[in-house]
Amino acid sequence: MSVSLGLGGRGGTVLQKAADGAWTGTTAGPLDQGFHYYHLTVDGGTFNDPGTLNFYGSTRWESGVEIPARDADFYALKDVPHGRVEQILFASPSTGTQRRAFVYTPPGYDKNSATRYPVLYLQHGWGEDETAWSNQGHANLIMDNLIAAGKTKPFIIVMTYGMTNDVRPGGLASFDIKPFQTVLVDELMPYVDTHFRTLADQRHRAMAGLSMGGFETKLITSANPDKFAYVGLFSGGSFSVEDVNATVGFKNKVKLVFVSFGSRELQGGRSGPPGGPRVDPRANADALKKSGFNSVFYVSPDTAHEFLSWRRSLREFAPLLFKD
Incomplete structure (x- = not known):
């Protein structure tokens, strides 16, 4: 054998x-x-x-x-107040299906019935699904620990399946984002705002994703700067000054662009989404900052295109959100 x-x-x-x-x-x-x-x-x-x-x-x-991991404490299961992850099913007329998402509500959500919360839409990578950020990523535990330590504001996280069509490895260059954008913006977001106590405006809404999810995040937020104020790309490309200037309203409406990579991904200082062009994301982030835009660049030490990079990215990204 x-x-x-x-x-x-x-x-x-x-x-x-x-x-x-x-x-x-x-x-x-x-x-x-x-x-x-x-x-x-x-x-x-x-x-x-x-x-x-x-x-x-x-x-x-x-x-x-x-x-x-030497720093596993930030996603460890601890004796702190815990939020809840629940499955929701929502109608998607554009695809003719019922689709699934998972929603993290922070500790105290069920007790504080008058409180409304900001929302982060958090996307998985290619080949994964809406279970990834809870199961592999421990997003709920990361948030519980950050909230308990007073390092981030409580907010809701929504995680849904990011595919409406098949994409093979290396095929993102020809990926059509419009069908999924319709699902997310026109179908899921209204459902969430109706069924959960959200602060349903642009300045209280964020989107982020890992790898392919970062690629999707860039496309969707660039097309909808009136709906998302905070953007996070985890090993999913970067934003250049040209990208920001090419989108009417992006520079004035979006409050933060956060870009991160594992240190092993930055070969020769350059990286990019799978199937996309290789660019220098640190130089892009620095140029954005010099232009007056709120740009943050993070490198996860001693990791590659893997979940420890993205767990750490969420840990760094979350405290930057919704700081009105």
């Missing part, structure tokens, strides 16, 4: 069966800290590990493993 392990985006690590029946192997080098998808290949077939949890990634359910 041939058994190998695909872990952390690397090629297969061959496993050998020990005398006690356990299959073991050693990777070519140490893995980055944080979360990694993995699967088993047995005699050419792909299987999940039956002994671990599964997470939706790479357009399929895969096993996942956590390499303990």
Whole structure:
């Protein structure tokens, strides 16, 4: 029997069966800290590990493993007040379907019935779905801990499936954002504002996403500067001065553009969304700041295109939001 392990985006690590029946192997080098998808290949077939949890990634359910991170405390489950993540189903006339989203409401939401909250629309990456930010990203725990520490204002987070059509790896250059933009802006946002106690105006609304979700965020917020005041791209491209100037109203209406990458993504100082042009995101951020625009650039140390980069990005982004 041939058994190998695909872990952390690397090629297969061959496993050998020990005398006690356990299959073991050693990777070519140490893995980055944080979360990694993995699967088993047995005699050419792909299987999940039956002994671990599964997470939706790479357009399929895969096993996942956590390499303990030195700074894991910020997304640890602690004895602090906790918010709630609930599933919602909303009608999407444009696609002729019922679609799903998950909504994080902060601690105290159910008790403080008169309080209204800002909203962050937070998008997953290619091959993932609306479960990613709660399951792999621990967005709810990150928020609970930040709120308990007094580092961020409480706000609602909405996470929905970011695809209305199939996109293969490397195909984002030809991706048509308009169908999903319709779902998000014309269908989901009105549902959320009707069913949750939101502050339903531009200055209390943000959008961010990782990888493909960042690419979507840039396109949708650029087309709708009257609806989003805060923008976050996590390993999903960058904003240049030319990008901002090309959109009427963006410079005057949008209060923040936050761009982040893992340090291992910035090869030669340049990066970009999958399938897109490689640019210098730090130079773009610096140029925006010099032009008088509120631009923040963050680099996650010793990580690549992976969830520890994006967990840290949310930790850095959240305290910057809704600071009226």
